[in-house]
Amino acid sequence: MTTTNTPIKTHERELFMDALRGFAILGIFVANLNFLSLYQGSDKAVSPWLLPGSDDVMSFFHHLFIEGKFYSIFSLLFGWGIALQIKRGLDKGADALPTVKRRLLFMLLLGAMHLLIWIGDIVFFYALLGFLLLPFRKFSNKTLLITAAILILSPILLYWLKMTFPVLNYPAELMNQTGTELREKLIGINDEASRNDFLQHAGWFDHLKRNICGIFYRYGYLFFVSRIPKVLGMFLIGYVIGRSDFYKNLVQNKKIVYWTIGLGLLIGLPANYQLAQYMSASGDDYFDLKINGWYETIAYALGVAPLALAYVGMLMLSFQTTVGNKILLLISPVGKMAFSNYLMHSLIGNFVFLGAGLGYMGQVGPVYLTFFAIVVFVFQIILSTIWLKYFQYGPIEWVWRSLTYNKTQPIRVNSNQ
Numbered sequence: 001m002t003t004t005n006t007p008i009k010t011h012e013r014e015l016f017m018d019a020l021r022g023f024a025i026l027g028i029f030v031a032n033l034n035f036l037s038l039y040q041g042s043d044k045a046v047s048p049w050l051l052p053g054s055d056d057v058m059s060f061f062h063h064l065f066i067e068g069k070f071y072s073i074f075s076l077l078f079g080w081g082i083a084l085q086i087k088r089g090l091d092k093g094a095d096a097l098p099t100v101k102r103r104l105l106f107m108l109l110l111g112a113m114h115l116l117i118w119i120g121d122i123v124f125f126y127a128l129l130g131f132l133l134l135p136f137r138k139f140s141n142k143t144l145l146i147t148a149a150i151l152i153l154s155p156i157l158l159y160w161l162k163m164t165f166p167v168l169n170y171p172a173e174l175m176n177q178t179g180t181e182l183r184e185k186l187i188g189i190n191d192e193a194s195r196n197d198f199l200q201h202a203g204w205f206d207h208l209k210r211n212i213c214g215i216f217y218r219y220g221y222l223f224f225v226s227r228i229p230k231v232l233g234m235f236l237i238g239y240v241i242g243r244s245d246f247y248k249n250l251v252q253n254k255k256i257v258y259w260t261i262g263l264g265l266l267i268g269l270p271a272n273y274q275l276a277q278y279m280s281a282s283g284d285d286y287f288d289l290k291i292n293g294w295y296e297t298i299a300y301a302l303g304v305a306p307l308a309l310a311y312v313g314m315l316m317l318s319f320q321t322t323v324g325n326k327i328l329l330l331i332s333p334v335g336k337m338a339f340s341n342y343l344m345h346s347l348i349g350n351f352v353f354l355g356a357g358l359g360y361m362g363q364v365g366p367v368y369l370t371f372f373a374i375v376v377f378v379f380q381i382i383l384s385t386i387w388l389k390y391f392q393y394g395p396i397e398w399v400w401r402s403l404t405y406n407k408t409q410p411i412r413v414n415s416n417q
Contacts, residue, residue, distance in 0.1 A: 002235065019328035019331055020312065021335030022317060022334035022335030022337070023073070024077065025074075025336075026374075026377045027069065028070045030370055031067060031071075033370075033373055036345075037353045037369055038199065039362060048091070049368045050363065051054075051368070055367055056280070059366045061281065065272070067276075068149070068274065072230070072234050073312060076235075076236060079237065079241075079414075080238035080239065080242040080373060081098060081242065083239045083241070083243040084242045085099070085100050086243075089250075100134070106126065107400065110399075110400060111127050112345065115211065115218070116208055116212065117343070118211065118346035119217065120346075123339070125222065126231070129232055133232065133236070133239065136236060139173040146236075148234070148240075150233075152230060152233035153301050153302075155300070160294055165320030169224065175217070175219050175220030176217060178216045179216030179217040181354065183214075186209045186210075186212065198210070202354075205354060207354060224232055248317065253257035259311050260312075260313040261313040262311045263310075264307055264313065265307070268303045271304075271306070272307055273314075278292060278295060285362065312403050315328065320334060331377075333381065333384035336393075337388070339396040341384065345376070388413075392411055393409075
């Protein structure tokens with residue numbers, strides 16, 4: 001077996017994956033805008049972009065239909081993509097593993113750079129977990145699916161253990177404490193009032209320093225919410241889909257898709273309704289390790305992944321129809337340039353909401369944030385479609401690809417079909 005691997009050509013791409021990735025990007029942007037905009041509730045400020053009552057309803061719907069579901073789809077796509085890279089290498093008699101590791105390494109680097117723009121980045125985190133995914137490739141599909149289910153449900157036990165033995169939450173507490181101490185030293189924030197004043201008046205370099213401190217808060221949060229097993233579990237499901245050619249054999253697998261949709265809706269909708277109830281309630285029961293926080297964790301574990309899989313199943317079937325195919329192909333350019341568009345979300349969010357930009361911090365509620373996300377997404381559909389008429393990849397994808405293969409990759413259309 002040879003040890004070389006070559007980049008995937010444009011005509012070899014799986015169009016449905018690009019469409020699904022575009023769909024996921026929209027949902028992730030809607031979810032992230034609540035944090036990018038620094039929204040704290042419609043009763044916190046006077047603004048024409050805040051709609052008390054309506055914002056609460058929209059926030060509830062975000063929790064019900066969006067919260068966790070779209071990063072879960074993105075996680076599934078990540079595992080699916082890794083599986084296709086490895087499988088493609090094997091089919092060509094090449095060892096794709098060194099290339100995959102190199103790809104993850106530079107993904108890690110690009111994610112680290114994105115963290116300096118916005119601490120909510122998931123790229124760095126996914127790259128780290130990508131290395132954890134690779135050893136699982138040696139196991140059977142059945143073992144991977146069972147492991148995935150255990151991982152996705154494990155936060156229920158982990159949260160209970162942290163409730164019972166608070167010392168187990170020490171890693172998250174240490175990260176948060178480090179972030180607080182560093183933030184006070186670098187930018188002088190030591191309370192909520194100084195934080196708000198900073199966000200309104202700080203320059204871009206000051207925000208860079210804030211994001212360096214924020215990395216510790218981000219990973220303290222990820223540890224606390226047990227994001228590692230949640231994401232890794234979806235990685236494994238995606239890996240099985242890719243390795244087994246599940247989608248390519250969709251006709252034979254339609255019964256499984258129907259069952260996935262049915263069970264996903266039957267279990268996922270009621271569980272996510274309960275999740276939305278808990279997340280919409282006032283108080284900090286979840287972060288205070290109270291019993292309602294445990295109930296919220298149960299609702300999340302039982303609801304998010306099943307509903308995300310139901311979304312994927314419905315889109316798989318829709319892509320086979322004439323109308324569904326046209327609509328999903330319309331958004332696929334956004335998915336093909338997912339990394340570039342994801343980075344664009346952070347840049348737009350910073351510019352619109354931070355004081356160094358337009359300064360709409362905390363002045364826009366979920367209703368208008370949702371409309372804003374849709375407007376930006378439509379713009380990205382147009383921009384991505386035009387860009388891909390002339391170039392094979394998005395700008396960030398091209399850099400990533402060139403670094404991965406240690407060679408400047410052709411970027412113009414028709415230069416390497």
